[in-house]
Amino acid sequence: MLKSAPILDMATADAGYALRQLRENDVNTFLYVSETLLKYINNIIQHPRDTKYRSVRLGNKVFQKKVLPVLGGIECLFAIGFEENDEWLTLPSRKTLIGLHYMQKELASERLKLISTQVCMLTTAQTSEQGFHQRMRSSADHVYHYEDPLLQQKARNVIPLQELNSKAASRLSTLDQEETDENLLDVRDFLLLELLKWFKLRFFKWTDSPRCDTCGGTTRSNGMVEPTAEDRRWEAGRVELYSCTQCNRNVRFPRYNHPGKLLDTRTGRCGEWANCFTLCCRAVGFEARHVVDWTDHVWTEVYSKSQERWFHCDPCENICDRPLLYEHGWAKKLSYVIGFSHEEVVDVTWRYTANPQDTISRRTECREDWLMDLIGRLNKETTSFIRKNQRFRGEDTKGTSGISVREEDSGRRRPRQTIGVPWMEIKSKRNHHNRNSALLCNLQIYKFEPTTEEVNSKLFHLKYCCASDKYTRISNRNEVKEDWESWINRQSNLFRKEEFDWKMVYLAREEGSREASVSWKFDCSQTDVKVNDVTVTAVSSTFQSGNIVWSLTDGERSVRLSGGSNSETFTDFRGSATLELTAELSGGEGDVAWQHTQLFRMSTDQLDTFPFEWRITLL
Structure with missing residues (x-):
């Protein structure tokens, strides 16, 4: 015993080092290489004098695939006494079997521990997957409400479709698309924007x-x-x-x-909003799907035929085609984002994240292959409802590694792309489409021209209330116009933000944007009157290093405004025929920098307060 102790110590020391290397591999790699090693070891222990079990050919396919390339694999063989001999690894007969017994015990013990853990994890996963399956099934069944002809007719009865179509056509006519190499937008794209605005501002209410x-x-x-x-x-x-x-x-x-009931109640939170809005989209002929975010939000996706891709539409925010809103603006840690329609179920997670690897790490509620299989089975069940001549617009949800990111430049099927270098190309394509999104959301050319009444009274007077989101043109018989965008000249990266918890509302930069701007324009060049003086009230708020610059110009002269709550009067533009009032927003700190510059911040209850007022007396 005393003589063998040093030998045992050396054997276990070498084996221990090799085992530590082997354990650095992932679980599945460890399990399959350890299984091969145990076969070698068990054969030798069971047949200690049979030389054929003491040799492993280096060119053996099993050895080359399962042992040689794996960290710690060949080290374990050397640790138990194998030696390299030309094209073979051999265990000389003079070598003691002490190291083999130790390695056999350690490998078997580690395998038992890992397999037991995997069984436990599988049982836990199966329990979690039952709940996941029920949620998927419920959402997949629910969307058939949107295909009910009676519900669609009920929705059309409350949607002012003729008015929205007219506004969409007018908005399209003001858009110059010649400078872009994108697919041209069509009137249906603008109808979608008008439907979003109508739903948000006039139809549904947050509770x-x-x-x-x-x-x-x-x-x-x-x-x-x-x-x-x-x-x-x-x-x-x-x-x-x-x-x-x-x-x-x-x-x-x-x-x-039930979306039919929501057409009557017209109130709720994000679940009710997206539910009812998706029905409205289907009622006016859009291909739409109900999108469920597992981190507790829902919205709608609508297919644009002109752009041949799906637009993200959030009716709660009146935002179209801003898929990174939640990850960048709301700092949501996304995991699963699934789209449901009567035609298909699609894992659309990768459209809404710029950090796919982080997102993958949070997808722990089910196994990826199980999810792909479930989506496949749900889609097979919908095939009887799909018209034979209708194009299937699904996105691949798996790749060679089990997870993939969808190419977004088309609704057609594309070759599968796994996460890695291709993601940068996809991200570039996403930015390419955001340019068209800018066309959709950022161009709204309007200029105020004095009416006959304003010419006679020598006065132009405008107010805006952010809480009600309404303009009042006092000088033109108190004409009222809904929607802050309706009377602007131009805007970029700006949206109206409602904080439902704090009951505040304001205009702010879109989430993730570095800069934003908005302008209003007055033009009396087609009349006999000119500008006399100008009075402006433009309330704005900044936080941290946020910066807002207000300016007033006639094209030749320019002045800066304070942007405070007090009115400012200027006589610099006497005799001018045009005036443009502009606010430029920039700066701020961190992921919420966009929120550090705010225009017209006010309580949602202050419906008779006007943080923006523009008054021009005329000559």
Whole structure:
């Protein structure tokens, strides 16, 4: 015993070092190489005097595939006494089997531990996957509501389609598309934008807590109550209970999931908004799908025939084609984003992330191959509902590595692209499409020309309320115009932001943008009057290193405004025929830099307050 101790120590030391190297491989690699090593070792232990088991040919295909390229593989053989002999590895008969027994024990023990862990993880995954499957099944079944002809007709009855088509045609006519090499936009693209605006500004309403049915007072949450039979009829599986802060009466708020009922209630949170908006899209003939983000948000995707790709549409935000809004602007840690329609189920996660590897690391609720198989099975079930002559616009959801990013420059099927270098090309294509998105969202050319009444009164007077999102042209018989974009001259990277939790609203840079601008233009060159003086109130707020520059120019002269709450009057432009008022936003800190520059910030309850006012007296 005393003489063998040093030998045992040396054997275990060498084997221990080799095993540590072997354990640095991933679990699956360790399992298959250790299985091969154990076969070599067991054969020798069982047949200690048979020389054929003591030799491994270096050219053997199994050895070359499973042992030679793996870290620690050949080191384990050397540790137990194998020696290199021309084209063979051999274990000389003089070598003791102490190292083999030690290696056999350690490999078998480690394999048992890893396999037990995998079995446990598989059981846990299967439990998680049951819930995942139920959610996928529920969403896949739900979208058939959108194909109900009666529901579609009900939606068309409330959508002012003729008005929206007219606005879309007018907006298209003002757009100069000759300077771009993109596919030309068509009137249906602008109809989608008008539908988004109408839905957000005039049709649907956000509800955090409902008003009291009796006195109209505010309410506070009192938890949940069981849904009634009538609630369940309209697919309200949850009912929130509130109590009035004034009369103390209870107020129920069923979370309806039936889009037909939502056409009547016209209120809710993001779930209700996207649900009802997707029905409206289908009702006016758009190909649309309901998109579910597993981190608790939903929206709609609409297919643009002119661009041959899907547009991201968030009705809660009145935003079109800004897929990185959630990751960059909201700092969401996305995992699964799945699109559902009556034609297909699609994993669209990769459109909404610029960090695919981080996203992959958070996809732990199910196995990727299981998800791909489930999506395949759900899609097979929908084939009977697809017209034979209709093009299938699915995105591949897997590649050679199990995860892929979709090419977004077309709705047609493309060769699969795994994450890696191709992602940069896809990202470049995404930026290419964002240029067209700028055409969709950033060009809104309008200029104020004095009416006969304004010429006679020698006055142009305009106000804007961000809370109601309405302009009032006081000098033209109090003409009212909805939507902050409707009377601007130009804008870039700006949107109207509502903070539902803080009940504040303002214009801000789009999430992720470094700069933004907006301008209003007055032009009296076609009349006999000229500018006398100008008074401007333009409330703006900056935080951290955010910067807002207000300026007023007639093309030759220019002045800067303070951007404060006080009115400023200028006589510099006496005799001018045109004036342009511009705000430029930049700066800020970190991922929320866009939020550090805000125009017209105000409470959503201040419906009679006007943070923007422009008054021009005329000569």
